[in-house]
Amino acid sequence: MNAHRRLLFALCALVLATLSSGCAGMRTLTDPTVLVETSGGRELGVATDYGIVFLGRTARAGPVRITAWYGDGASLEKSVIEPVGPELCTAATPIRMPDTTMDFRDPKPGETLHVFGRDAQGKWTADVTVQTDPRVLGLVTTIPDRLRNAPDQIGAGVYTYPPGGDERTKRLVGLVAGTIRLRTAAGDREFLAIVGPQELWRIVTNRHDAGAHRPWVYRDDIL
Secondary structure: HHHHHHHHHHHHHHHHHHHHHHHHHHHHOOEEEEEEOOOOOOOOOOEEOOEEEEEEOOOOOEEEEEEEEOOOEEEEEEEEEEEOOOEEEOOOOOOOOOOOOOOOOOOOOOOEEEEEEOOOOEEEEEEEEOOOOOOOOOOOEEHHHOOOOOHHHHEEEEOOOOOOOOOHHHHHHHEEEEEEEEEEOOEEEEEEEEOHHHHHHHHHHHHHOOOOOOOOOOOOHHH
């Protein structure tokens, strides 16, 4: 009898461990980067705990197709674009996507941030450093090689890691908006322009349900 009990307990522990690892996959093994397809083309966006956020460079109204990547592959959802201020758009989906939290603290000059994008080869990441210039109002950084001449990566997420954190605990501070060039006496300076925390606040204030999520739809294809 004792042998049977030990075997039963071992099997239960194995099942629980498997279930726990499957549940953990939603946030730790998946990517909050999404592909946004509109009537005007494609751009990247990010799934946050306040909804999908993207720049709306390809369209600011009408239907939108959103592709998100889960631990076992991609999932396509349809929605409608909702503009939020002059620089951001959002969209709601009936299912919960692999999301990330947002950080509304303004990064300091010299701070390292982390860009996460996605192209035909899959997910990629690169580090950037916050820059400053008296002629620039807003968040700018160095330009990684991966973002030079890469219009398909507009809208890629820019993140900060909390102290002691890593990719699994990253927080969104902005979206890649493009590059800018400034002339100086010493030569031209180029920066990566980021739609940053001050603009991301609009997503929070736009929520009509005061942060109370409606029930998510659970489907077999996204579990």
